Amino acid sequence: MKPDTHPDYHVINVIMTDGTEFQTRSCYGKPGDTLRLDIDTKSHPAWTGQQRVIDTGGQIAKFNKKFAGIGARKKA
Secondary structure, three states: OOOOOOOOOEEEEEEOOOOOEEEEEEOOOOOOOEEEOOOOOOOOHHHHOOOOOOOOOOHHHHHHHHOOOOOOOOOO
């Protein structure tokens, strides 16, 4: 294996949406960093079968504000 061509894999902590934790190897952050998941297999509709709207950081409100006038007809 050539040196300096592969990312540095190290152990990180992952916290799922329900609070459970596990350790895995990743190139995310620094060794020992924590990755908090917003969506995982316990909350994603593809696995749960239930539709949910998750708005992290007000992205839905920002989208609605930006595109509020599109599609609305103006009276002449």
